[in-house]
Every structure is written in structure tokens, then in C-alpha cells.
Amino acid sequence: MEFLDGSWKKEVSSWDALMGEELLNQEAILEGAIHSIRNMGDVAFVIIRKREGLFQTVFVNEEVNFSIHDLKEGMTAKVKGIVNEEERAPHGRELRIREIQVLSAPAEPLPLAIDKWKLNTSLEAKLNYRSLSLRNIQERARFKIQEALTRAFRDYLYENGFTEIHTPKIGARGAEGGANLFKLSYFHKPAVLAQSPQFYKQMMVGVFDRVFETGPVFRAEKHNTKRHLNEYTSLDFEMGYIDSFEEIMAMETGFLQYAMKLLKEDYEKELEILKVELPDASKIPAVRFDVAKELVAKKYNRQIRNPFDLEPEEEALIGQYFKEEYDADFVFVTHYPSKKRPFYAMDDPEDTRFTLSFDLLFHGLEITTGGQRIHDYNALLKKIEDRGMETEGMEQYLDTFKYGMPPHGGLGIGLERLTMQLLGEENVREACLFPRDLNRLEP
Amino acid sequence: MEFLDGSWKKEVSSWDALMGEELLNQEAILEGAIHSIRNMGDVAFVIIRKREGLFQTVFVNEEVNFSIHDLKEGMTAKVKGIVNEEERAPHGRELRIREIQVLSAPAEPLPLAIDKWKLNTSLEAKLNYRSLSLRNIQERARFKIQEALTRAFRDYLYENGFTEIHTPKIGARGAEGGANLFKLSYFHKPAVLAQSPQFYKQMMVGVFDRVFETGPVFRAEKHNTKRHLNEYTSLDFEMGYIDSFEEIMAMETGFLQYAMKLLKEDYEKELEILKVELPDASKIPAVRFDVAKELVAKKYNRQIRNPFDLEPEEEALIGQYFKEEYDADFVFVTHYPSKKRPFYAMDDPEDTRFTLSFDLLFHGLEITTGGQRIHDYNALLKKIEDRGMETEGMEQYLDTFKYGMPPHGGLGIGLERLTMQLLGEENVREACLFPRDLNRLEP
Structure with a gap:
């Protein structure tokens, strides 16, 4: 017989852990939605949306064995990488990607630019696409x-x-x-x-x-x-x-x-x-x-x-x-x-x-x-x-x-x-x- | 101009104060509903219902200048008296009544014996008189x-x-x-x-x-x-x-x-x-x-x-x-x-x-x-x-x-x-x- 005792082991690093001292320069696993991708060629910034906020992950072509074109905004993913200090990142931290496990993929690209800081659209449109506009x-x-x-x-x-x-x-x-x-x-x-x-x-x-x-x-x-x-x-x-x-x-x-x-x-x-x-x-x-x-x-x-x-x-x-x-x-x-x-x-x-x-x-x-x-x-x-x-x-x-x-x-x-x-x-x-x-x- | 700052002075003793050391043998003021009256002649027990529970107050004919017949079950009142230790009282405490200020009086006696420990009535009756049966x-x-x-x-x-x-x-x-x-x-x-x-x-x-x-x-x-x-x-x-x-x-x-x-x-x-x-x-x-x-x-x-x-x-x-x-x-x-x-x-x-x-x-x-x-x-x-x-x-x-x-x-x-x-x-x-x-x- 299997029993549930309320505990659950997850191979995922918490937000607090990502921000803490212990994981600095160490491997961590991050879960979330791909909020935006800024592709600069050999390097790309893949911003992950979590309930606590946005976390910057960095794709470097030569460090991974997949293409940035395999990733799409709106996917959800488990990202493995190394936690670095980075002043220019939203919370002073970023994750250098080693591996990505895609959990789900959207069928179509988002109709709203939710990754803009201010969502520039009418109230009517925001309400019609409520489950999307609130991802901003x-x-x-x-x-x-x-x-x-x-x-x-x-x-x-x-x-x-x-x-x-x-x-x-x-x-x-x-x-x-x-x-x-x-x-x-x-x-x-x-x-x-x-x-x-x-x-x-x-x-x-x-x-x-x-x-x-x-x-x-x-x-x-x-x-x-x-x-x-x-x-x-x-x-x-x-x-x-x-x-x-x-x-x-x-x-x-x-x-x-x-x-x-x-x-x-x-x-x-x-x-x-x-x-x-x-x-x-x-x-x-x-x-x-x-x-x-x-x-x-x-x-x-x-x-x-x-x-x-x-x-x-x-x-x-x-x-x-x-x-x-x-x-x-x-x-x-x-x-x-x-x-x-x-x-x-x-x-x-x-x-x-x-x-x-x-x-x-x-x-x-x-x-x-x-x-x-x-x-x-x-x-x-x-x-x-x-x-x-x-x-x-x-x-x-x-x-x-x-x-x-x-x-x-x-x-x-x-x-x-x-x-x-x-x-x-x-x-x-x-x-x-x-x-x-x-x-x-x-x- | 009058201002509200969130504080409110009340001349009423809290439940915790009634149970504490400071008010023992001292004067206290209690607010609540008269849950039941047990009249033994010269002495009567007037049980006060508060959100925290029942509190026993004691009416002694010669100690007050009103009659026990002035009190009715279902009244709400402010009771002034002396806090005594009393083993037989529900929480080991009782209030010896000095004065009572009646806050409100019912128009009719209650149709349910809510003061019984177990309310002996049908579910149907309890639901019909919901605002009364729950006073039990x-x-x-x-x-x-x-x-x-x-x-x-x-x-x-x-x-x-x-x-x-x-x-x-x-x-x-x-x-x-x-x-x-x-x-x-x-x-x-x-x-x-x-x-x-x-x-x-x-x-x-x-x-x-x-x-x-x-x-x-x-x-x-x-x-x-x-x-x-x-x-x-x-x-x-x-x-x-x-x-x-x-x-x-x-x-x-x-x-x-x-x-x-x-x-x-x-x-x-x-x-x-x-x-x-x-x-x-x-x-x-x-x-x-x-x-x-x-x-x-x-x-x-x-x-x-x-x-x-x-x-x-x-x-x-x-x-x-x-x-x-x-x-x-x-x-x-x-x-x-x-x-x-x-x-x-x-x-x-x-x-x-x-x-x-x-x-x-x-x-x-x-x-x-x-x-x-x-x-x-x-x-x-x-x-x-x-x-x-x-x-x-x-x-x-x-x-x-x-x-x-x-x-x-x-x-x-x-x-x-x-x-x-x-x-x-x-x-x-x-x-x-x-x-x-x-x-x-x-x-």
C-alpha cells in the first residue's frame, strides 16, 4: 500500500534558493514559463516567468547541444544551469543554461505583447484575453x-x-x-x-x-x-x-x-x-x-x-x-x-x-x-x-x-x-x- | 474636525482579563446576552453568553437594588460586579453582581430551550429557527x-x-x-x-x-x-x-x-x-x-x-x-x-x-x-x-x-x-x- 504523508520531493530550486548564497556558482534547476527571448546571435536571454517574478537565463550556443530556435515564447520548461551573479539581470542573478526540458509548448504565438513592461492595449482587449493579459x-x-x-x-x-x-x-x-x-x-x-x-x-x-x-x-x-x-x-x-x-x-x-x-x-x-x-x-x-x-x-x-x-x-x-x-x-x-x-x-x-x-x-x-x-x-x-x-x-x-x-x-x-x-x-x-x-x- | 485613529476605549473587561489575576476580587464589567437564569430565591445564577463562552454571574438579593424579576432570558446587558474564584462555575470564575444596565430586551420568551447543553429538537426546527438554535x-x-x-x-x-x-x-x-x-x-x-x-x-x-x-x-x-x-x-x-x-x-x-x-x-x-x-x-x-x-x-x-x-x-x-x-x-x-x-x-x-x-x-x-x-x-x-x-x-x-x-x-x-x-x-x-x-x- 502506498501512503501520502504530505511531503513531496522536487528536483527544483526555490526562488529563495536561487537568490541565496548556497547555489551561487552551483547547478540549479528552474521551472517556469518562457516569458520572452532576446536572441543576439550566439547568445540569447531567455526570461523565465515564475510566480515570484522574472528570472533571467542565458543561452550560449557553444555551451549547449540544442538550438535557440527550439525554444518559443509561451513554452513552459525545466531549465538546468549554473547560477551566476549578474548586475544587469533583474534580481542581480542569472542562470547559464546547460539543459532544457520543455514541459509544454503553445499551439500559436501570443496575440498580446505580454513581455512589454506596460501592456499597451485597450481595456476591452485585456478583458477579452484575460488569461493572457494577466501574464504581464x-x-x-x-x-x-x-x-x-x-x-x-x-x-x-x-x-x-x-x-x-x-x-x-x-x-x-x-x-x-x-x-x-x-x-x-x-x-x-x-x-x-x-x-x-x-x-x-x-x-x-x-x-x-x-x-x-x-x-x-x-x-x-x-x-x-x-x-x-x-x-x-x-x-x-x-x-x-x-x-x-x-x-x-x-x-x-x-x-x-x-x-x-x-x-x-x-x-x-x-x-x-x-x-x-x-x-x-x-x-x-x-x-x-x-x-x-x-x-x-x-x-x-x-x-x-x-x-x-x-x-x-x-x-x-x-x-x-x-x-x-x-x-x-x-x-x-x-x-x-x-x-x-x-x-x-x-x-x-x-x-x-x-x-x-x-x-x-x-x-x-x-x-x-x-x-x-x-x-x-x-x-x-x-x-x-x-x-x-x-x-x-x-x-x-x-x-x-x-x-x-x-x-x-x-x-x-x-x-x-x-x-x-x-x-x-x-x-x-x-x-x-x-x-x-x-x-x-x-x- | 473629529478624527478616527483606530483606537476605541471601552469600559468593558475582556474575557482574558476576567480569567486573569489582575481582576480577581476586583470590580469588572461584563457584556453579553442573558443565556439562562436559575432563580433559587434570595440567590440567582445569571449565565451570560459571550462569544468566548458562558460566564456565571451571581445575583444576591440583598447586594443589589433591583429584583431578579427585572431580568429576562434573551436580554442583553452590561453587568458590573466583583470577580470571584468559584470552583463550581464553568471556568472557575464568577461575577457577583452589583449593577446591571439592560441594553436590550426580547419581545417574547424564546421558543427553544437553547440553554440546555444538548438542544433537543428536530433538525427541521433547528433550521427554521436558525438564528436562535445557534445560540446554543x-x-x-x-x-x-x-x-x-x-x-x-x-x-x-x-x-x-x-x-x-x-x-x-x-x-x-x-x-x-x-x-x-x-x-x-x-x-x-x-x-x-x-x-x-x-x-x-x-x-x-x-x-x-x-x-x-x-x-x-x-x-x-x-x-x-x-x-x-x-x-x-x-x-x-x-x-x-x-x-x-x-x-x-x-x-x-x-x-x-x-x-x-x-x-x-x-x-x-x-x-x-x-x-x-x-x-x-x-x-x-x-x-x-x-x-x-x-x-x-x-x-x-x-x-x-x-x-x-x-x-x-x-x-x-x-x-x-x-x-x-x-x-x-x-x-x-x-x-x-x-x-x-x-x-x-x-x-x-x-x-x-x-x-x-x-x-x-x-x-x-x-x-x-x-x-x-x-x-x-x-x-x-x-x-x-x-x-x-x-x-x-x-x-x-x-x-x-x-x-x-x-x-x-x-x-x-x-x-x-x-x-x-x-x-x-x-x-x-x-x-x-x-x-x-x-x-x-x-x-
């Missing part, structure tokens, strides 16, 4: 940055006593209501895709006190803008026993600080590739919704058209205002109007036209919506009634409150928007592996 | 165990150079084909919910070499069994540059060992609450599909009805066989018949009726399907043609191979099944917060 070093680096953000979110919340949950994406009704629901037939019953895990995370606050989820949400919005996706990844948390909704903002600030630290420590290479300057999350100003509108109206000579709504241009100007006045990258805008928030939002007892809620703007774009929720059963019923809503299909959500719930609140962060703003991208599709929009359902 | 300490502990498994999966793969990805759940077509697809209309275009991230993770192997995703998958299967869910969480990985499909099994074995270690170290409390005995993942036997069938047929005197299929009863017997013969909790069954695997599975060059693939059985139940995939473009086209399949809608998937892909493979683990087997549950619904099955779309 800059393009793929974005998604390592995105990984760091998700990872930081989870690790920070674990540290703070949160429990991770997985809630269903198919349900009988949506949490936010409205028209932006994708509908489907679930074994002949009408069903919808989750707009957010809102109801479920609240239900689980009564169980675990603090919960989070990182997962997809679905919005059938007919917007076709640079900042909307119809499916995106939401970083959601919900916490019980809060003294004030500012406690939620403090938790988010802590997460952002943790994320910047993780990026600096573990994702330095990608920050460098993309020339990302990390924003300052050490202290984040908080301003009331109505005050923010006035500040911006005054400074930029702009008329307030609707006192209960924030237009995208106003968001951008609030971002600009706080950058100019306080050198702030982030701004919490608090006390959103009640009529702009869902029924479960807690109204401000001091002025019920507003709520104990907030958005977080990052360089002038909303990346988070959060706030305190109603936890009292009768208050919740009254709000539902006042809005002329039906409780049908919400029985189990409402039961949660009937039998007792702590004061609580939470937020949802759009992962792609956070990534987009961190990278200084113009279009949120640049920060999504496989975006879904009004026109795009593939790849 | 044993019930909720299961999902901390589940958290540990997801967490271990990610941490182990991060350590091994994997990149986390987020792939779309709405797409134009399914990866596995067949009838078990949920269909929906996506802005008047026909679309389906993802059965698995298979195509996407393969496409990303060409970019990141190693990728993983933890997310929902959707199967419109009309099974109504104890081991099927129509939406579940899949722990998926895919790795490039493999020398053999056994490398995938080695990676999974490593993950399981890591998960058992994490459980032992960080989830001891929950293991104790549920009396879980951790399985042995130190070495896992691997047996060929056809050999396994024969071994079981012989030992248990069972006729082989179909040499190309494994019935659930056979899986259970294979589990039993390896427990009896090798004291093994897990078994890899390898070389599944080609006709039982999807088109992208790599056939065994030594006998193309079988594939370089495997299932992992845990106590006789399949919890993983994995294997090596075809990486050569022309081989892939040929397999599609041989099966009489259409390539329509797969263009971008196929392009990935046309332009070169390394040898690779991967697997998908059903998180709920893994949890279920670890806990020794009879029904997979016990291991899912909000299960979706043929009849259940709520809560």
Missing part, C-alpha cells in the same frame, strides 16, 4: 495587492474576535429590496441572488457577537459606469455590543492601518512594480453629511441641488476638500439621510431625518457603507410599517429581533473599489479578474 | 470548527506560494456541463450559476502558477439526501508545474495535517464542547479505484455491479476496510474511470480508460475530487471532439491552452462535508449555517 507582470501584480487586502481584512478581524461565516447567495428575497435583484427559478420557486449578506450577518451577531464574510454579491443595476460592477466581492462585518456607530468606524480604521502594514511588509515587490504610494490611514477625519455638502458648496462655489443626496461629483469634491485641507486620503461621511438608507438603519435619536450611519470615501470615491442597525423588535416593525413595506418573507429575520438582539452595526467594503483606488485606476474593471457588467458575461 | 453553545461550536478548516486551508496555501483569487459566480456556461445548472436571465442574456470555479482557476494557473479560492458553488441537483446541498462552500486549489497528480494529493495531505494542528492549538474549547476526536492525517493510504472495488467485494462478500462506478455503499465500505486494515481515517481512491470524469481530466497514458485523478474519502464519504488536467491544446480539442461536445462558449478557456499552459492539476473540497465528517454528523445540513436544498430556500 504589472497586470498580475494588481491582484496580489487585492489578495493582501482580503487577507488583511480577515486576519485583523480574527484578531479582534470575529467569526467567519458563509451565508447563502440564493434566497427567497433580497435584504435591500428594490429593483436591482437578479431573479432565478429555484426548483420552480421564485428566488433571487443576494445583494448583500446583511440579514444573515445580523442574524449571526446574536450567535457569535462579531462576524464577517468575504464573498460575492450581486446587483442587477443597469448602470454602465467606471465604478460599478454587477457582481463584486464584498468584505462584510457586523459587530454586537457597540456603544456608538463610531466604534464601527474605529474598527474599519484599524483594518486599513493593518492592511497598509501588511502591504508594506509582505507585498513590497508588487508595490514597487506598480509604483503604489500607500495612503495615510493613521487618522481619518469624520464629517457629517450635511456639513460636508456645505463645505464643498462654499469652497468650490457649487449649488446644493438636493440636500438629501450626494452626487458622485460631490463625493469627488469632498475627497478633494479633505485632501487639500487636511492632507487626508480617506474621509468618513456620517449621518446620511434616513430616506437614503434601508429600513434597518438606525435613525439618529437627536434628529430622525438622519441615521447613525456612514460612508467611507477613499480619494473621493465611496468604498464602504456602514452604520448602526435597529436592534429593538418593535422599533423595527414600526420602521417597516412607516415605510409601507411588507414583512412577508422576513419572518425569520424578524424573529431574530423578537427574541432579543444586542445593539449592533457593521459595514460592507467593495473589494474591487478599494483595490482600484489604492492603485489609482480609472476603471473598476482593472481591479476585477473577470468583471461582470451590462455587456460582459464572459470570460 | 454546542450548536454554534460547530461553526467555529468550520472556521478553523477554512482558515487552515488559506493559511497553508499562502505558505505554499498560492495566490487567492475571486472568480465570477454568474457566467455564460458551466464548467462541468450537464443538467445540474441553475439558469437565470442576465440582462436578457441566458446565464448560469457556477458549478465550480474550474475553468477560472485553470486560466489563472497560467498567471500565478498556484491559485486557490474559497467560495460558493451551485448545483441544481434534484437529490434529497443527507450528504447533498444545492449551494455549498468549495475549497478549491489548482497548481502548475506538477510532476505527477500525486503532488496534488501530497498538498491536500499537508493541508489536513495543518488543519488538525490549528484545531488542536486554537480551537481546543470547541473540540472539547463537541467531544471531537481529531482524525489521523499523518499518512493517508492511496488505492486504485479498481483495486478498492475488488478489496471490498472480497472482504464484505459483495458483488461488483458496475466496474466503472462507485456506489455510496461501496464508498462507505472502502472507508470501513481501510479503518479495519490500516486504522486509516482518510483514503485516497485514485485512477477513476475516464467516462466518470469531465472532459478536462487527464487520462492515464498507461491505460486511457482511467484518469490521473482521485477522490478523498473521509470516514467513507467523498469530501474531495481532484486530479491532473489536460494542458496540451490539441489533446484538449481531441478529447472534446471524442466526447461529441461543442466548443461554443469555451473560446476563452481554450485560448488559455492555445497559448501555452504548464502541466497542472487541482481539487475541490466540500467544506460542509469535511466539517460534517469531522464532527461525526449524520446530515450535512448540520454543518451549514443556512442550508439550501430541494425544499429549503429560507431562512
Whole structure:
């Protein structure tokens, strides 16, 4: 009988070993894809793409018994050779080729010049050839940055006593209501895709006190803008026993600080590739919704058209205002109007036209919506009634409150928007592996 | 201007502080839900439920200026009192109540006796009242165990150079084909919910070499069994540059060992609450599909009805066989018949009726399907043609191979099944917060 014990012997040198002292001037084996070939005649540079980066290998005609024409870009290979120091190589090291074992060969040459430092092609083409365009070093680096953000979110919340949950994406009704629901037939019953895990995370606050989820949400919005996706990844948390909704903002600030630290420590290479300057999350100003509108109206000579709504241009100007006045990258805008928030939002007892809620703007774009929720059963019923809503299909959500719930609140962060703003991208599709929009359902 | 700097002062004692030396015989403040009240007349035990566990507080009539009848199970409260050592209390500590500030009160008494050690009610009732039944300490502990498994999966793969990805759940077509697809209309275009991230993770192997995703998958299967869910969480990985499909099994074995270690170290409390005995993942036997069938047929005197299929009863017997013969909790069954695997599975060059693939059985139940995939473009086209399949809608998937892909493979683990087997549950619904099955779309 054969047994697996978790170990696996590979005759391949790790990236760290290639960079270390032990293999210097020694034989090493390197695995990866042939990213580019620069043929200078008797000598050729064969650049190998690995998950850690590019590694230069050198083909010298008289040192090997095969032709450079046997190699093609897009092949994957196992390369045996001698590790040399070489100042001009990307990491100060190169491999002088002795033997190559080709693992696979492409059927056709690549349609995109992925080996250029900057991939010069349209967003449309990049998305159509997603599995190829991301082989470009800059393009793929974005998604390592995105990984760091998700990872930081989870690790920070674990540290703070949160429990991770997985809630269903198919349900009988949506949490936010409205028209932006994708509908489907679930074994002949009408069903919808989750707009957010809102109801479920609240239900689980009564169980675990603090919960989070990182997962997809679905919005059938007919917007076709640079900042909307119809499916995106939401970083959601919900916490019980809060003294004030500012406690939620403090938790988010802590997460952002943790994320910047993780990026600096573990994702330095990608920050460098993309020339990302990390924003300052050490202290984040908080301003009331109505005050923010006035500040911006005054400074930029702009008329307030609707006192209960924030237009995208106003968001951008609030971002600009706080950058100019306080050198702030982030701004919490608090006390959103009640009529702009869902029924479960807690109204401000001091002025019920507003709520104990907030958005977080990052360089002038909303990346988070959060706030305190109603936890009292009768208050919740009254709000539902006042809005002329039906409780049908919400029985189990409402039961949660009937039998007792702590004061609580939470937020949802759009992962792609956070990534987009961190990278200084113009279009949120640049920060999504496989975006879904009004026109795009593939790849 | 107000600023958030990530810190938040709370006049509340942490669980660790309550258990530590400093607060002994001192005043402390405790927040939580009133889990149960045992009223003995002049003295009452008020058990507080917190995320960390139950904490005993003691009400003594003459020491406070309120009545025990002011308190109700299901309330949430801030309790001020003196920390005492008390052998008979759950953690050797109790709080002698001085003051209570009620944070919230239920509208009605709980319909379930959640304060019983074992919640004595049907699965149906538990699922109908999910946000209440999980307030039971044993019930909720299961999902901390589940958290540990997801967490271990990610941490182990991060350590091994994997990149986390987020792939779309709405797409134009399914990866596995067949009838078990949920269909929906996506802005008047026909679309389906993802059965698995298979195509996407393969496409990303060409970019990141190693990728993983933890997310929902959707199967419109009309099974109504104890081991099927129509939406579940899949722990998926895919790795490039493999020398053999056994490398995938080695990676999974490593993950399981890591998960058992994490459980032992960080989830001891929950293991104790549920009396879980951790399985042995130190070495896992691997047996060929056809050999396994024969071994079981012989030992248990069972006729082989179909040499190309494994019935659930056979899986259970294979589990039993390896427990009896090798004291093994897990078994890899390898070389599944080609006709039982999807088109992208790599056939065994030594006998193309079988594939370089495997299932992992845990106590006789399949919890993983994995294997090596075809990486050569022309081989892939040929397999599609041989099966009489259409390539329509797969263009971008196929392009990935046309332009070169390394040898690779991967697997998908059903998180709920893994949890279920670890806990020794009879029904997979016990291991899912909000299960979706043929009849259940709520809560």
C-alpha cells in the first residue's frame, strides 16, 4: 500500500534558493514559463516567468547541444544551469543554461505583447484575453495587492474576535429590496441572488457577537459606469455590543492601518512594480453629511441641488476638500439621510431625518457603507410599517429581533473599489479578474 | 474636525482579563446576552453568553437594588460586579453582581430551550429557527470548527506560494456541463450559476502558477439526501508545474495535517464542547479505484455491479476496510474511470480508460475530487471532439491552452462535508449555517 504523508520531493530550486548564497556558482534547476527571448546571435536571454517574478537565463550556443530556435515564447520548461551573479539581470542573478526540458509548448504565438513592461492595449482587449493579459507582470501584480487586502481584512478581524461565516447567495428575497435583484427559478420557486449578506450577518451577531464574510454579491443595476460592477466581492462585518456607530468606524480604521502594514511588509515587490504610494490611514477625519455638502458648496462655489443626496461629483469634491485641507486620503461621511438608507438603519435619536450611519470615501470615491442597525423588535416593525413595506418573507429575520438582539452595526467594503483606488485606476474593471457588467458575461 | 485613529476605549473587561489575576476580587464589567437564569430565591445564577463562552454571574438579593424579576432570558446587558474564584462555575470564575444596565430586551420568551447543553429538537426546527438554535453553545461550536478548516486551508496555501483569487459566480456556461445548472436571465442574456470555479482557476494557473479560492458553488441537483446541498462552500486549489497528480494529493495531505494542528492549538474549547476526536492525517493510504472495488467485494462478500462506478455503499465500505486494515481515517481512491470524469481530466497514458485523478474519502464519504488536467491544446480539442461536445462558449478557456499552459492539476473540497465528517454528523445540513436544498430556500 502506498501512503501520502504530505511531503513531496522536487528536483527544483526555490526562488529563495536561487537568490541565496548556497547555489551561487552551483547547478540549479528552474521551472517556469518562457516569458520572452532576446536572441543576439550566439547568445540569447531567455526570461523565465515564475510566480515570484522574472528570472533571467542565458543561452550560449557553444555551451549547449540544442538550438535557440527550439525554444518559443509561451513554452513552459525545466531549465538546468549554473547560477551566476549578474548586475544587469533583474534580481542581480542569472542562470547559464546547460539543459532544457520543455514541459509544454503553445499551439500559436501570443496575440498580446505580454513581455512589454506596460501592456499597451485597450481595456476591452485585456478583458477579452484575460488569461493572457494577466501574464504581464504589472497586470498580475494588481491582484496580489487585492489578495493582501482580503487577507488583511480577515486576519485583523480574527484578531479582534470575529467569526467567519458563509451565508447563502440564493434566497427567497433580497435584504435591500428594490429593483436591482437578479431573479432565478429555484426548483420552480421564485428566488433571487443576494445583494448583500446583511440579514444573515445580523442574524449571526446574536450567535457569535462579531462576524464577517468575504464573498460575492450581486446587483442587477443597469448602470454602465467606471465604478460599478454587477457582481463584486464584498468584505462584510457586523459587530454586537457597540456603544456608538463610531466604534464601527474605529474598527474599519484599524483594518486599513493593518492592511497598509501588511502591504508594506509582505507585498513590497508588487508595490514597487506598480509604483503604489500607500495612503495615510493613521487618522481619518469624520464629517457629517450635511456639513460636508456645505463645505464643498462654499469652497468650490457649487449649488446644493438636493440636500438629501450626494452626487458622485460631490463625493469627488469632498475627497478633494479633505485632501487639500487636511492632507487626508480617506474621509468618513456620517449621518446620511434616513430616506437614503434601508429600513434597518438606525435613525439618529437627536434628529430622525438622519441615521447613525456612514460612508467611507477613499480619494473621493465611496468604498464602504456602514452604520448602526435597529436592534429593538418593535422599533423595527414600526420602521417597516412607516415605510409601507411588507414583512412577508422576513419572518425569520424578524424573529431574530423578537427574541432579543444586542445593539449592533457593521459595514460592507467593495473589494474591487478599494483595490482600484489604492492603485489609482480609472476603471473598476482593472481591479476585477473577470468583471461582470451590462455587456460582459464572459470570460 | 473629529478624527478616527483606530483606537476605541471601552469600559468593558475582556474575557482574558476576567480569567486573569489582575481582576480577581476586583470590580469588572461584563457584556453579553442573558443565556439562562436559575432563580433559587434570595440567590440567582445569571449565565451570560459571550462569544468566548458562558460566564456565571451571581445575583444576591440583598447586594443589589433591583429584583431578579427585572431580568429576562434573551436580554442583553452590561453587568458590573466583583470577580470571584468559584470552583463550581464553568471556568472557575464568577461575577457577583452589583449593577446591571439592560441594553436590550426580547419581545417574547424564546421558543427553544437553547440553554440546555444538548438542544433537543428536530433538525427541521433547528433550521427554521436558525438564528436562535445557534445560540446554543454546542450548536454554534460547530461553526467555529468550520472556521478553523477554512482558515487552515488559506493559511497553508499562502505558505505554499498560492495566490487567492475571486472568480465570477454568474457566467455564460458551466464548467462541468450537464443538467445540474441553475439558469437565470442576465440582462436578457441566458446565464448560469457556477458549478465550480474550474475553468477560472485553470486560466489563472497560467498567471500565478498556484491559485486557490474559497467560495460558493451551485448545483441544481434534484437529490434529497443527507450528504447533498444545492449551494455549498468549495475549497478549491489548482497548481502548475506538477510532476505527477500525486503532488496534488501530497498538498491536500499537508493541508489536513495543518488543519488538525490549528484545531488542536486554537480551537481546543470547541473540540472539547463537541467531544471531537481529531482524525489521523499523518499518512493517508492511496488505492486504485479498481483495486478498492475488488478489496471490498472480497472482504464484505459483495458483488461488483458496475466496474466503472462507485456506489455510496461501496464508498462507505472502502472507508470501513481501510479503518479495519490500516486504522486509516482518510483514503485516497485514485485512477477513476475516464467516462466518470469531465472532459478536462487527464487520462492515464498507461491505460486511457482511467484518469490521473482521485477522490478523498473521509470516514467513507467523498469530501474531495481532484486530479491532473489536460494542458496540451490539441489533446484538449481531441478529447472534446471524442466526447461529441461543442466548443461554443469555451473560446476563452481554450485560448488559455492555445497559448501555452504548464502541466497542472487541482481539487475541490466540500467544506460542509469535511466539517460534517469531522464532527461525526449524520446530515450535512448540520454543518451549514443556512442550508439550501430541494425544499429549503429560507431562512
